[in-house]
Amino acid sequence: MLILFIIIAPYIFKIILIGDAFYIDDEYSYVNIAINDAQVIGACYVFYKAAEFSNKHLFYILRSFALFLYIFYLLDIGLIIFFSTRLYVSDVLNMYDDIFLFLNGFGLTEFIITIFIILCTILFIKKTHVEKTKSLYKTFLLIVLMSTFSVGFLYEPNTSVRSVFFRNYVDINFNSTYSKTYTDQFVSTFTYSPESNCSQIESRPPDSIYIFLVESWSNYHSELFGNQNNWTPYLDDLAKNNISLNNFYANGFTTEAGLYSLLTGRLPILYGQIMKLDGAIGLMNFPKTNTLPYEMAKLGYHPYFITSGDLNFLDKGEWLKKIGFSSIIGAADYSDSSQRYLFNSVSDGELFDKVEHVIQSDSRPKFIVIENVSTHAPFYSPGINGEPIQSEKKAFLYTDKLLSDLIFNVKTENSLIIVMSDHRAMTTITELEKEVSGGMSVSRVPGFIMWNQKKWQLDKKIQQTDLMSSIVGLIQGRQCAGDVKGALFPIEQAISPKCIFHARGDSRELITVKCEENHQEFNIVLDGDKTRSQMETTESKLAVDIVNYTRIQQH
Known part of the structure; x- marks a missing residue:
C-alpha cells in the first residue's frame, strides 16, 4: 500500500x-x-x-x-x-x-x-x-x-x-526536435547571409567602460520599468535621470546565455551544443568568434571580468580567458574567511568593494564586466551578522543600494556605464507582464546607460546582441545595423534590429521572435532542415533564415 x-x-x-x-x-x-x-x-x-x-x-x-x-x-x-x-x-x-x-x-x-x-x-x-x-x-x-x-x-x-x-x-x-541536425545538402545550398548597413558617426571613445550585469533583474522588480514592486528604487532613479532602455530584451534565459549574447554579439541559439542541468549553455563548446573583450583590447582598453561567484561553474573561467579577458576575478580571489553564499560567492558588498579597488588602483583605460550573485534565485543576501537571508525583495533592495553607491563613486564625466539584466528571473510571469509584453515577457528586462550626461528615454527595441557592435562603433565612429544587429549610438538616432530573438527555457525547440515591421510575435520550431515558423508573417521567412544561419555558423 x-x-x-x-x-x-x-x-x-x-x-x-x-x-x-x-x-x-x-x-x-x-x-x-x-x-x-x-x-x-x-x-x-x-x-x-x-x-x-x-x-x-x-x-x-x-x-x-x-x-x-x-x-x-x-x-x-x-x-x-x-x-x-x-x-x-x-x-x-x-x-x-x-x-x-x-x-x-x-x-x-x-x-x-x-x-x-x-x-x-x-x-x-x-x-x-x-x-x-x-x-x-x-x-x-x-x-x-x-x-x-x-x-x-x-x-x-x-x-x-x-x-x-x-x-x-x-x-x-x-x-523533441531541437537536436535534429541539418543535412549536408541543406547546408551546401543555404545561401542566406545577414544584411547590414553602416554609416559614419562621431567617434567618442570613453575613458573607461563598465558593464554591470544585475543577476535576474526583471521588470516586475522595478517600479519604473514594470510599474509593480519598488525593489530597485536607486537603480530606477539612475535610469530616470540618464538613458533608460524602455524596450530592452535578453536573448536567453540564463546568465551564460546573457554573457554569450553580450560578449560575442551572437544569438545563443543552440546547435549540437552541450546543455547543463539548469538549461545553461556549456560555454566552452561554442566556437571562438570575434568577441567584445578582444575588440576592446585592440582599441586600447584593459579587459576585466569581475564576479563574486565560482568561475569553475560551467567552465566559465576558462571560457572568459578564451574570449579575451586579461584579468579575471572570481570567488577564489576573496578572503577565505569571507561568508559564502550561493555558488560559493561572497556578498555583493565584497564584490563591489573589489570592483572599486580595481578601478581606483588601475589608471589604464578599462573595459570591466561586473556580474553579481546575490539576486540569483533563491535570493540570498547577508543579514545583520552576515548570515544568509532568503528573500527576493531583500536581495534586490540590498544590491540596489550598494550598486548605486558604487556607480556614484566610480563614474567620471567621460566614462560609459551600462547597467542591464542578464535574463529575466526564473519565476512565474506576472499578469501585468503578460498584458504588456505578451510572449516576450520572458525576454523583456530593465536596462539603462550613463553616457555624456545625457537624459533620454529610448523606446527603440534593443537586445543584448546589439551591445557589442554599438560599443565598438561608438569608439570607431561607425553605426551599423541590419537584419540581426541594432545600434545604440548615437542615442538620438538609435536603430532597432529587424527582429528580436529569445531562446526559450521552457521548450528548447522554440525560439520566440518579435519583428519590427508589424510587431507580431511568433515562434520558430528548431527541426533541422525543417526548421520553420509556426505563424506565417511578412518577416517569418527572414527570421527562419537568421535562425538557420546562426545555428549553421556554430558548427
Missing part, C-alpha cells in the same frame, strides 16, 4: 497543481497531464510489480529502472514549478562535474532531499513478501493505469502555448 501512495501521490499532485496553473491557457490541462503522465507512472508501477516475479538479477534491474523513472519524474515536476522548464536526461549526465556546488551549499533542504531519495531507494530495492491473495484495489488501479497508459500512445495534447508542459518527460526527451 505504501508504494502505491509513494508512486501515485506526485502524479495526483502534478495534475492538481500544474493543471490548475495552466487551466487559464488550456481548458484540457488536467486531462492532458493525467493521460500523458500516466504512461510514466504506469510504467514505473508495472516495472516495480514485475520485479516480484523475477529472478534475483532481473529483480534489481527492474526495480532500479522503476526508481529512475520515479526520481526523474519528481525532478521534472520540481523544474516545472521552480524554473518553468522541463527535465532533459542529457542535463543530468552533463552535470556530474558540478555536483560539488550542491554539496557546498548543503543545508536543511538538501538534507531532506537526500534522506527522501535514500528512503525511496530502500523502498524500491527492498524485497517484500508477495501476497498470494489478489487485492481488488490493486487490480483496479492497474487496469486504470494501463488503460490510460495505452490511450497516451494515441492521444496528442493540443497545440496551446503550454503543450510542452503536458507531454511527459520521456516523450520530451525522445521526440
Whole structure:
C-alpha cells in the first residue's frame, strides 16, 4: 500500500497543481497531464510489480529502472514549478562535474532531499513478501493505469502555448526536435547571409567602460520599468535621470546565455551544443568568434571580468580567458574567511568593494564586466551578522543600494556605464507582464546607460546582441545595423534590429521572435532542415533564415 501512495501521490499532485496553473491557457490541462503522465507512472508501477516475479538479477534491474523513472519524474515536476522548464536526461549526465556546488551549499533542504531519495531507494530495492491473495484495489488501479497508459500512445495534447508542459518527460526527451541536425545538402545550398548597413558617426571613445550585469533583474522588480514592486528604487532613479532602455530584451534565459549574447554579439541559439542541468549553455563548446573583450583590447582598453561567484561553474573561467579577458576575478580571489553564499560567492558588498579597488588602483583605460550573485534565485543576501537571508525583495533592495553607491563613486564625466539584466528571473510571469509584453515577457528586462550626461528615454527595441557592435562603433565612429544587429549610438538616432530573438527555457525547440515591421510575435520550431515558423508573417521567412544561419555558423 505504501508504494502505491509513494508512486501515485506526485502524479495526483502534478495534475492538481500544474493543471490548475495552466487551466487559464488550456481548458484540457488536467486531462492532458493525467493521460500523458500516466504512461510514466504506469510504467514505473508495472516495472516495480514485475520485479516480484523475477529472478534475483532481473529483480534489481527492474526495480532500479522503476526508481529512475520515479526520481526523474519528481525532478521534472520540481523544474516545472521552480524554473518553468522541463527535465532533459542529457542535463543530468552533463552535470556530474558540478555536483560539488550542491554539496557546498548543503543545508536543511538538501538534507531532506537526500534522506527522501535514500528512503525511496530502500523502498524500491527492498524485497517484500508477495501476497498470494489478489487485492481488488490493486487490480483496479492497474487496469486504470494501463488503460490510460495505452490511450497516451494515441492521444496528442493540443497545440496551446503550454503543450510542452503536458507531454511527459520521456516523450520530451525522445521526440523533441531541437537536436535534429541539418543535412549536408541543406547546408551546401543555404545561401542566406545577414544584411547590414553602416554609416559614419562621431567617434567618442570613453575613458573607461563598465558593464554591470544585475543577476535576474526583471521588470516586475522595478517600479519604473514594470510599474509593480519598488525593489530597485536607486537603480530606477539612475535610469530616470540618464538613458533608460524602455524596450530592452535578453536573448536567453540564463546568465551564460546573457554573457554569450553580450560578449560575442551572437544569438545563443543552440546547435549540437552541450546543455547543463539548469538549461545553461556549456560555454566552452561554442566556437571562438570575434568577441567584445578582444575588440576592446585592440582599441586600447584593459579587459576585466569581475564576479563574486565560482568561475569553475560551467567552465566559465576558462571560457572568459578564451574570449579575451586579461584579468579575471572570481570567488577564489576573496578572503577565505569571507561568508559564502550561493555558488560559493561572497556578498555583493565584497564584490563591489573589489570592483572599486580595481578601478581606483588601475589608471589604464578599462573595459570591466561586473556580474553579481546575490539576486540569483533563491535570493540570498547577508543579514545583520552576515548570515544568509532568503528573500527576493531583500536581495534586490540590498544590491540596489550598494550598486548605486558604487556607480556614484566610480563614474567620471567621460566614462560609459551600462547597467542591464542578464535574463529575466526564473519565476512565474506576472499578469501585468503578460498584458504588456505578451510572449516576450520572458525576454523583456530593465536596462539603462550613463553616457555624456545625457537624459533620454529610448523606446527603440534593443537586445543584448546589439551591445557589442554599438560599443565598438561608438569608439570607431561607425553605426551599423541590419537584419540581426541594432545600434545604440548615437542615442538620438538609435536603430532597432529587424527582429528580436529569445531562446526559450521552457521548450528548447522554440525560439520566440518579435519583428519590427508589424510587431507580431511568433515562434520558430528548431527541426533541422525543417526548421520553420509556426505563424506565417511578412518577416517569418527572414527570421527562419537568421535562425538557420546562426545555428549553421556554430558548427
